[in-house]
Amino acid sequence: MNTRSFSLLLLMQVTLFISGYAQPDTWKMVDGKIKSQWAAKVDPANPLAEYPRPQMIRPGWQNLNGLWQYAITPKATAATSPTAFEGNILVPFAVESALSGVGRTVGKDSILWYKKTITLSSKLKNQAVLLHFGAVDWECDVFVNGQKAGSHQGGYDPFSFDITSLLAKGDQQEIMVKVWDPSNDGPQPRGKQIKNPHGIWYTPVTGIWQTVWTETVPTSYIVATKNTPDLDQSNVTISATTQNLQPGDMLRIRAWDGTTMVSEKEVTPTEAATLPVPNAKKWAPGSPFLYELTVGIIRKGKVVDEVKGYFAMRKISVETDAQGIQRMMLNNSFVFQYGPLDQGWWPDGLYTAPTDEALLFDIEKTRDMGFNMIRKHVKVEPARWYYHCDKLGMLVWQDMPSGDMGNRWESRPGVSGLGTEKERTPESEAIFRKEWKAIMDANYNFPSIVMWVPFNEAWGQFKTGEITEWTMKYDPSRLVNSASGGNFFPVGHIMDLHNYPAPAMPTPELFGQTQVIVLGEFGGLGLPVTGHTWQQKDNWGYQTFKTNEELLDRYKTFMESLTGLISKGLSAAIYTQTTDVEVETNGLMTYDREVIKMPVSELFESHKKLYNPSLVRMK
CATH class of the missing domain: 3.20.20.80 (Glycosidases)
Structure with missing residues (x-):
């Protein structure tokens, strides 16, 4: 084999290695530690596929868990996104975990990047698209098609961004997430995480560690609900936070015991509705009864948006x-x-x-x-x-x-x-x-x-x-x-x-x-x-x-x-x-x-x- 042929073969091998390493279907759990019986049941194409928010359910959602590309870069160059990614990471498992397929420590001097292209149509009529994160530890910036959707600090609370205006024409949309987590070198809440695990202190957790998902909602929609039971008075008070309502819109709240409607009330969006719950069934260990709940936006007699949840009569x-x-x-x-x-x-x-x-x-x-x-x-x-x-x-x-x-x-x-x-x-x-x-x-x-x-x-x-x-x-x-x-x-x-x-x-x-x-x-x-x-x-x-x-x-x-x-x-x-x-x-x-x-x-x-x-x- 002459020098030119050898060089071409070597170049082909390197190219194959790099392209194979970044293929979206490559993932392997990191070996070396014990694992639970459920590790073998993890589907890298669709991990943790269950609806992530059981207190406020809508049908129009897409699970974004799965293989994303990742890169770890110096914090000194954080202003610049990586031009190349190092491989695949299985979301929503933290980069240090075995199930992530990476098993690497990041630390205060580095930035963790994620990138994924998803299929999501930009052809929306009277609808909005929300991008939800269950939790990201600790500080993150989120970009959609190169434009910043928003930032968040906090490793333990869910957050969302309305990305409707950032969608590109067609069905292919690129999401990039930039994460910084100083672990125990910072003052932020971190629990038992520490950069040098020992004793009662454990391995750091950096990045996305709960489900990522999109949700298609009407342009007027319910953001959150709040349920407060009063067992002594046999009622429950329900309120909602809403977005982009029109004059005259109302909230309709219904409580259900199975298929039987227990109570119903309509209020203005800024009001809390107190619904009677006659002969209330108590929630307790051994008898955890849950009432079903629907909260809807009503406009001229029609349902614009509705979410399903539940509450319990517990004091x-x-x-x-x-x-x-x-x-x-x-x-x-x-x-x-x-x-x-x-x-x-x-x-x-x-x-x-x-x-x-x-x-x-x-x-x-x-x-x-x-x-x-x-x-x-x-x-x-x-x-x-x-x-x-x-x-x-x-x-x-x-x-x-x-x-x-x-x-x-x-x-x-x-x-x-x-x-x-x-x-x-x-x-x-x-x-x-x-x-x-x-x-x-x-x-x-x-x-x-x-x-x-x-x-x-x-x-x-x-x-x-x-x-x-x-x-x-x-x-x-x-x-x-x-x-x-x-x-x-x-x-x-x-x-x-x-x-x-x-x-x-x-x-x-x-x-x-x-x-x-x-x-x-x-x-x-x-x-x-x-x-x-x-x-x-x-x-x-x-x-x-x-x-x-x-x-x-x-x-x-x-x-x-x-x-x-x-x-x-x-x-x-x-x-x-x-x-x-x-x-x-x-x-x-x-x-x-x-x-x-x-x-x-x-x-x-x-x-x-x-x-x-x-x-x-x-x-």
Whole structure:
């Protein structure tokens, strides 16, 4: 072979490699770590295909999940989009995850780019096209056909852009997304993410990690709805945010029990409609009844736009028992709330469950084990997770993802002078307040959520009184746990102790018996299972056992202790945790969900005694 022939052959091989690497049908899960059984069920042509917003359903939508092109470029050149892309990434799995097909860390000095060409006709008559993102961590700019559609900051809340005016002639439309995420080098909410994972801190999550989709809507359309039940008055108040209405337009709201319409009302678009719900069926663990809901824009007697959703008749409140102790009430009755600390991480998808079946699995197993509540720990889930909790009757405590850490923690209620509040910059405060409000807005309609938790263990805790009071005022329909595990202040509805490994509680007399006493974290009993750990050695739990039998015996002693604490004033407890997460092996299940470490039936029987109503005497 002469030199010219060899050069041509080499050029052909390089060209084939580059073109093959960027083909839209190339994808392979990154090897090297454990994975769940659902990883094999991921369809790269249509991952997470379910409708992503079950509280506000319309028929005209297109799922954009699947293979996109990606590139990682220096932040110094962020003003210029890449001229070439490096390969394919499977959306909506974060770039660091195995399921993304990339498995690379980005960091504060780099920019992650996405690009995809979609089929979407620009021939629209009296219609608009909305581009929706379930969540992108953390800061992003979105471009459609080279024109900027908008920007967003916040890793845990959904956002949308009207892209109608940006559509090109024909059916082919190009979407590009530019993402920057400083992980723990920035002050933004990030939860357990850290650039050097270890201990209780995990792999970073950068970029798109929830469903991307388009929706075709009328030019006059419903943007959002808000549902607030009043169990005592047997009614529900519904309001809507709308866009581009015309004079004379009305909102028609209907509530349904199956095929039977329970109530109907028409109001002006700026009004809230209060609908009677006679003989209301209560939502509770074990009987999670959901009413169906339709909200429509009516113009001259015709429906212009309509969305379908649901609501529940559920009340969460505080009352004093016969001993003068504050108790947490569900539908005006005391129900001890007991559940696991659920961090929502996956060995293959990190923040993103491989499939909707996988997302549902954790909740179903939690219910089957006899828990009636889940604390969603410093993470926010996709809307479908809360929908599954609504359907299954699982109470939820929702944390604000932490960030901007560094202040000291004092875990003993009533001790002053040791714990400190974070001195945040104005930028850091603004980021927290904006994202906390957005998270509350996005998840307001889910009846399973009964408590907001702004802070955890002094992780970035600041202006506790002010943030707690704002949260209580912004959503008076739920309870507020100002700081799970401290630092403690006499604000909010809850005093929340963390204690490892055994159950414990502070005395109700602290702060003048004005707060409900809960055990926000305990347990952490570890059992590494060979073949099902993130790494082969150096795994840990708060207390580690060698056999399943030893683990179960110790756990049962904790349940006996909890029973005694309930009668003394405890209203709820959280066991750490649902699954192992990376090097933590203190889960009820292994990280891959292949092994449940204690028999489900025995857990169920151990938990039954916690819900005995005779343990607490109300007035």
